[in-house]
Amino acid sequence: MADRADIGPRMEACFEEIRTSRMAGIPILNAALPVKAVGGRSWNGYWLCVLITPWFMNLMALPDKAGDEPVATGTKRMFAFPAGSFEFIAGGEAAIGPFWMCSLFSPVLEFSDQEGAEATAVAALEAIFESGGESDASERDMAAMWRGEVPVQADDAGNDSEDDASEDRAAPGHGSHAPRPVSRRAFLRGGAPAEERS
Numbered sequence: 001m002a003d004r005a006d007i008g009p010r011m012e013a014c015f016e017e018i019r020t021s022r023m024a025g026i027p028i029l030n031a032a033l034p035v036k037a038v039g040g041r042s043w044n045g046y047w048l049c050v051l052i053t054p055w056f057m058n059l060m061a062l063p064d065k066a067g068d069e070p071v072a073t074g075t076k077r078m079f080a081f082p083a084g085s086f087e088f089i090a091g092g093e094a095a096i097g098p099f100w101m102c103s104l105f106s107p108v109l110e111f112s113d114q115e116g117a118e119a120t121a122v123a124a125l126e127a128i129f130e131s132g133g134e135s136d137a138s139e140r141d142m143a144a145m146w147r148g149e150v151p152v153q154a155d156d157a158g159n160d161s162e163d164d165a166s167e168d169r170a171a172p173g174h175g176s177h178a179p180r181p182v183s184r185r186a187f188l189r190g191g192a193p194a195e196e197r198s
Contacts, residue, residue: 026055046063048125
């Protein structure tokens with residue numbers, strides 16, 4: 001099995017080069033977000049992470065052994081996780097080899113800062129490995145992240161007044177009303193409820 005210890009930095013360097021070349025001047029870029037690979041882990045013969053860029057947030061799965069899966073770019077397949085099966089699309093870059101990607105957000109204009117984007121990336125990775133029911137705290141955290149806010153930490157969870165206040169605040173640039181709470185599974189299948197997506 002290939003050593004993937006350096007894949008996160010190599011992936012970041014690869015997509016940073018894409019940002020400054022192929023994506024230069026594209027109006028959908030979110031200047032608040034740098035390229036960052038979040039939460040890398042080994043899983044079923046793949047190296048899995050969430051990749052944040054100024055134009056997308058994707059689940060990325062890179063095979064441990066390059067060349068094991070000769071697949072044409074654009075090919076689709078389902079990956080089964082404890083939370084359910086999700087569609088991935090094949091891609092590849094010379095600097096990192098072949099990969100599978102599952103879009104979480106594209107574009108990523110709803111994020112006002114990197115902290116909120118990384119919190120959402122961590123929540124996405126946690127969500128795909130959940131097999132049981134979702135707690136109220138899980139639902140509240142996901143709703144907060146959908147508004148572009150950092151979830152309330154465990155130490156603050158007992159303070160209902162702060163929780164209520166944070167739910168009443170809308171993040172800058174996100175409108176004056178908060179959207180309905182979004183479950184983690186709904187988030188992984190496209191974020192907002194279907195009637196709210198354009």
